[in-house]
Amino acid sequence: MGNHNDQRPFNEDNYTHNINRNDERMLDRRGFMKTLVGAAGVFAVASMPWGAVAAKELMGLSEKEYPHHKIADVKDIPIGDSVEFDYPSDHDSALLIRLSDKNYVAYQNACTHLQCPVFWEKKEREMICPCHHGKFDATTGAPTAGPPRRPLPEIKVQIKDGAVYAVGVKRYEA
Incomplete structure (x- = not known):
């Protein structure tokens, strides 16, 4: 018990x-x-301050400061030729084209369809995406053929002291 x-x-x-x-x-x-x-x-x-910055950026209220990046010397770019460079970051592939003596255009060269690289076809005077035969107008970046529907993001360029500089990315009005 x-x-x-x-x-x-x-x-x-x-x-x-x-x-x-x-x-x-x-x-x-x-x-x-x-x-x-x-x-x-x-x-x-x-993250709130950044949230506010991002919202401003999306609304287009702030003109973002981009780094100025030297692409090439004017003397090294024959008329009708193109130069590849990275902008605004090292991971953003871009393309500068000298259309005429004083007319330079630059675009991020990832196709707006599926991000394939876009090339400048000097003879055709067109930018071409080999993946799905997308074509873009070099003067405006607008798609002219193939599946892409959006223009290529344009990069602002500036000629200074005999060289071409990337100075910003143009904002698209939606």
């Missing part, structure tokens, strides 16, 4: 212990969710 009494409190302890453990687990989960929501709030607040 003495053995039986010794065992009962032990069982009850075990039982209460399990209940407490379950409560702790619930609290842990709740605490974890609170922490998660708190962290998300901190991230949201931390």
Whole structure:
């Protein structure tokens, strides 16, 4: 009989212990969710200035400052030729074309259809995407044939001290 009494409190302890453990687990989960929501709030607040900047950018309210990037010396680009360069970042492939003595145009040369590289075809005086035979008008960047529907993003260029510089990306009016 003495053995039986010794065992009962032990069982009850075990039982209460399990209940407490379950409560702790619930609290842990709740605490974890609170922490998660708190962290998300901190991230949201931390990113707010950028959110405002992005919204301004989309609305076209701020004229973004782009780096000035030297593409090539004028003397190195014969009329009708093109030069490949990266702009505005090292991962953005672009193409400068010298259409005439004083007329230079530049575009990001990822096709607006499926991002294939676009090439300048000197003889045809057209920019051509070999993937799906897309063609673009070199003077405007507008698509003239094939699947592309949007113009190529145009890069603003400036001639300074005998060299051609990329100075910004033109915004498209939607």
